[in-house]
Amino acid sequence: MADEREIRLQRLQTLREQGINPYPNNALRTHTIADVLQHFDELAGPDGSFTLVGRIRLLREMGKAAFAKIEDGTGSIQVYFRINDLGAEAYRTIKLLDLGDFIEVTGFLFITRTGERTLHAKSYRLLAKGLRPLPEKYHGLEDRELRQRKRYLDLIANGDEAKQVFVIRSRTITAMRRYLDDHGFIEVETPMLQPLYGGATARPFITHHNTLDRDLYLRIAIELYLKRLIVGGFERVYEIGRNFRNEGIDRSHNPEFTMMECYQAYADYNDMMKLVEEMIAFIAQQVKGSTHITYQGTEIDLTPPWPRIPLLDAIAKYTGINVEQFPDRDSLATEMRARGYEADLKLSRGRLIDDLKGAMFRQGIPELRQALFLIDYPLDVSPLTKQHRTKPGLVERFQPFIGGLECGNAFTELNDPLDQRSRFEDQMRQRSRGDEEAQVLDEDFLEALEIGMPPTGGIGLGIDRLAMLMADQESIRDVIPFPTMRKTAEEQQ
Structure with a gap:
């Protein structure tokens, strides 16, 4: 060269x-x-x-x-x-x-x-005038990592095939925006640089503002600012924007990613399930021309309604562990290890249940590759969610799964400021025991809740994972034009 x-x-x-x-x-x-x-x-x-x-x-x-x-x-x-x-x-x-x-x-x-x-x-x-040679047009650019690292070469060498992935991503966002706009939601923008991070279980990126001489955080979620707008009187709001989480990189995670979050006053998680299944079916119809898609060899029917499966029932069925028989962290961890699952004792019982959920999907069970909702999660892993109206110890939370991919997170939002403070305090105790991803206590958000927030349903959906599904791509890095990459061997020297 x-x-x-x-x-x-x-x-x-x-x-x-x-x-x-x-x-x-x-x-x-x-x-x-x-x-x-x-x-x-x-x-x-x-x-x-x-x-x-x-x-x-x-x-x-x-x-x-x-x-x-x-x-x-x-x-x-x-x-x-x-x-x-x-x-x-x-x-x-x-x-x-x-x-x-x-x-x-x-x-x-x-x-x-x-x-x-x-x-x-x-x-x-x-x-x-081009000063470097192009990749070979007719053999394509086959090195997958090079395609992700130098996307411009991928687009040149692989032409319409590579471009189509990002066209599908764009059309997915356009269809989502159209659905929300047509259903009375107002699009807003909230800060990416925040004095305190919150709204998710994750580690943040930290930066420093020289003029103010203070540390700021790149947001890990959009949630808490959108809820402030609900407090202020908006009834339906959404934002499509970037989040940043200082976490690992794998086929479904990138430290910088795109989310859509929307909140609807006077709604609960049942209303949000209906919204999600209808919206994703609409997106598929707009982008693919059908509510049936194929993802990694599996045909998936996105036609509503989707099955609603209690999380604990699913774990019992697919892992053999009835978590209700293990009322504390230590007993559950012992049972998990006995059955060959990893169990980190720094984590709470709820986080161990969350790990079992992930292990369940990694088994490749065919029925778990269809579109479905897992519902009713443990309270201690859902600090922003209202307690279940009929099931003690659980909250009104659901997650949509499609093709085995976790596509989002949704709640009947917690609007009791005293309960919310207690949940934040419990999260801080979990942090003190070594859980670096536990949430922090946000006094300004608590003050907003004390002004009063109506009953509200909320949902966050991962745009990149929806794009993976619509474009039938195995890795999140294939649907992000310029994903975060590890250093090359030359850069490490």
């Missing part, structure tokens, strides 16, 4: 010596390639004049004529250069072009004797 780059730099210098600007300020395109291909028959002929632009993907010279293939964001077309049309000096400059350069070509449209739709060049201009 070093030799190739040196050759291109020499060509760049030659162009400049000839008075050619290799990086002009603008392009004078009259049509996209897709435009002329769509109406080719009616536009073709020697009297036409079209200016197309694109990246050179193929280039071959044959004496007094040359052929190229250029590609813009809409398609590709062959270009025919001839010395008699361009003049000897301009034609010689073709030798200074490389694959990957961007050019602008003006000419007329015709079909070659081999049936190739072609732009016959009357003039051309270099728009940008």
